[in-house]
Amino acid sequence: MNFIENESAQKLRGGYYTPLDLATFIARWVKEINPTRVLEPSCGDGVFFEALAKAKGFKRASVLGFELEEEEFVKAQFRARESGLAATTVHNADFLQWALDQFIVGDKFDAVIGNPPFVRYQYLPEPFQARAEQVFKQLNLPFTKHTNAWVPFILASMALLRPGGRLAMVVPAEIIHVTHAQSLRSYLGRECRRLVIVDPEELWFSDTLQGAVILLAEKAQVGEKPEGLGIYPVTGREFLRLSPSAVFDSPQPINGKTVQGKWTCALLDLETRSLFDELANQPAVHRFNDIAQVDVGIVTGANKFFLVPDETVRTHHLERWAHPMFGRSEHCPGVVYDERQHAANASKGNPTNFLWFRENESRIDAAAKAYIQQGEMQDLHSRYKCRVRSPWYTVPSVYSTEIGMLKRSHDTPRLILNRMGAYTTDTAYRIRTLGVAAEKLVGCFVNPLTALSAELEGRHYGGGVLELIPSEIERLLIPLPESAEVDLGELDEAVRTLPTHEVLARQSKAVLGAMGLSRVKQRCVLEGWRKLRDRRHRTSSEDLPELF
Numbered sequence: 001m002n003f004i005e006n007e008s009a010q011k012l013r014g015g016y017y018t019p020l021d022l023a024t025f026i027a028r029w030v031k032e033i034n035p036t037r038v039l040e041p042s043c044g045d046g047v048f049f050e051a052l053a054k055a056k057g058f059k060r061a062s063v064l065g066f067e068l069e070e071e072e073f074v075k076a077q078f079r080a081r082e083s084g085l086a087a088t089t090v091h092n093a094d095f096l097q098w099a100l101d102q103f104i105v106g107d108k109f110d111a112v113i114g115n116p117p118f119v120r121y122q123y124l125p126e127p128f129q130a131r132a133e134q135v136f137k138q139l140n141l142p143f144t145k146h147t148n149a150w151v152p153f154i155l156a157s158m159a160l161l162r163p164g165g166r167l168a169m170v171v172p173a174e175i176i177h178v179t180h181a182q183s184l185r186s187y188l189g190r191e192c193r194r195l196v197i198v199d200p201e202e203l204w205f206s207d208t209l210q211g212a213v214i215l216l217a218e219k220a221q222v223g224e225k226p227e228g229l230g231i232y233p234v235t236g237r238e239f240l241r242l243s244p245s246a247v248f249d250s251p252q253p254i255n256g257k258t259v260q261g262k263w264t265c266a267l268l269d270l271e272t273r274s275l276f277d278e279l280a281n282q283p284a285v286h287r288f289n290d291i292a293q294v295d296v297g298i299v300t301g302a303n304k305f306f307l308v309p310d311e312t313v314r315t316h317h318l319e320r321w322a323h324p325m326f327g328r329s330e331h332c333p334g335v336v337y338d339e340r341q342h343a344a345n346a347s348k349g350n351p352t353n354f355l356w357f358r359e360n361e362s363r364i365d366a367a368a369k370a371y372i373q374q375g376e377m378q379d380l381h382s383r384y385k386c387r388v389r390s391p392w393y394t395v396p397s398v399y400s401t402e403i404g405m406l407k408r409s410h411d412t413p414r415l416i417l418n419r420m421g422a423y424t425t426d427t428a429y430r431i432r433t434l435g436v437a438a439e440k441l442v443g444c445f446v447n448p449l450t451a452l453s454a455e456l457e458g459r460h461y462g463g464g465v466l467e468l469i470p471s472e473i474e475r476l477l478i479p480l481p482e483s484a485e486v487d488l489g490e491l492d493e494a495v496r497t498l499p500t501h502e503v504l505a506r507q508s509k510a511v512l513g514a515m516g517l518s519r520v521k522q523r524c525v526l527e528g529w530r531k532l533r534d535r536r537h538r539t540s541s542e543d544l545p546e547l548f
Helices: 020-031 049-057 068-083 093-104 126-138 150-159 179-191 244-249 271-278 310-315 339-347 366-377 438-445 448-457 488-497 500-515 521-539
Strands: 036-042 060-066 090-091 109-114 161-172 193-199 212-219 230-233 285-287 292-296 323-325 353-355 403-406 415-418 428-433 477-479
Touching: 020 049, 020 109, 020 161, 020 212, 020 244, 049 060, 049 068, 049 109, 049 285, 060 161, 060 310, 068 090, 090 244, 093 126, 093 150, 093 438, 109 150, 109 323, 150 161, 150 212, 193 244, 193 292, 212 244, 271 448, 271 477, 271 521, 323 339, 353 488, 428 438, 428 488, 438 488, 448 477, 448 500, 448 521, 477 488, 477 500, 500 521
Parallel strands: 036 060, 036 109, 060 090, 109 161, 193 230
Antiparallel strands: 161 212, 193 212, 285 477, 292 428, 323 353, 403 415, 403 428
16 A cells, blocks of 8 residues: 655656657647637646747747646746747646636636646645545536546546637546546546547656556537547657647547446457457356455455464464465466465465454463564554454454455456465455356456456556456456366466466367357457557567467
């Protein structure tokens, strides 16, 4: 978990500034509609003012900017003057507060440009949190406290844009897939004639793992039907030499559920999207929540205290309270967790024991009491998750399930057959099947269709690791053809030793082939998964093996 005291000043104010060449491309695009009123809601050091000057055609335009940080506000003012933008006004004020007032006035702009702050909601001071929430309320949109500052910034900016106006911003790449941006995606889908995401292969901000894209949005005229969303993938900076209108008009837009939900599907070609929809309606393909239930793992509130290696158990004589557990990907390199894997983890000194002090205080022995006192000397009992329990060291909701699933994965998620009945922490999920044999579900879960579904439903951040929350797991597509036969021992060995694409190719024949899916279509699904996986990793992988 990230805490505010551990974050840099730059991250806390979302200060990742746009390179001038990207800002100039954005300025060139909005210039095409000859705007007379331009809004820059988050000026930073004023790079977009210089970009407007380089793009030319804005000297007579009225440009209004906002910057909350006083030091950056001074820089922005100076840059606007140096750029020759005489009709530019920059306010050292909070944009959201001003925007809320403008909602009442109803004044509109021809264009909005910029790079909104990338700041988590919980890191914002309370007054800004309240204003962010008020923006959602004013636009009648569902609000979540998991949101980020850039979301209300874009919402407010779009609301202040006139019909036919253009919004162009550098925004986090997670706009495509994170759950907390769903209100924004839906709003843009309704309000805009056309949306385009310029999606780079590389990172534009060299000093951070934060991926970024360019959002180009043209607001619909009254009565104009929205076309939908298009994604324009780019490598390097060659696209900056193109006409911005050519980039905007190039991708084939898609609409309907793609714009209403996550935008990840727009990264796929039409053939793969159509095949995915076709397979979703096959009788042998199920949504995860129809065949299994998912619950979070055990929440201890102090993992280093409750999850310990064998040495700690021996040193403190805690054998009575120690139970087998796993919770990290390196603990489960295959699809089976058994005595052999548990022993291998223990031999490496991994924390393979969960300390469960389940008795009331009078039944706790002297060894356990001494260990608990050590925890109190470290103030563990004052942590939130611990202090709301009585006594603090009694962890609730302790049970194991026949299947586990790690929350995060590098290539693709997998289920783990828990043959030991080991416990899992909240880095993993506990899975209960509904009328499906556990071995069958674990074996069939590894296949290209489910892997592609996970890429479409999940989310990822700077490091490229795929993460799934329970609501996203519940929507995964799981093929369970009756004739499919998967040897779990062979699959477990393959997952441990072979590249993921080879494992998926083999499993494709066993699982999707059992549905009667042709080799050509199997390969199409596998290619779709690889495309999204490579984009997430920001890599280009080798050709798929000829295993079909």
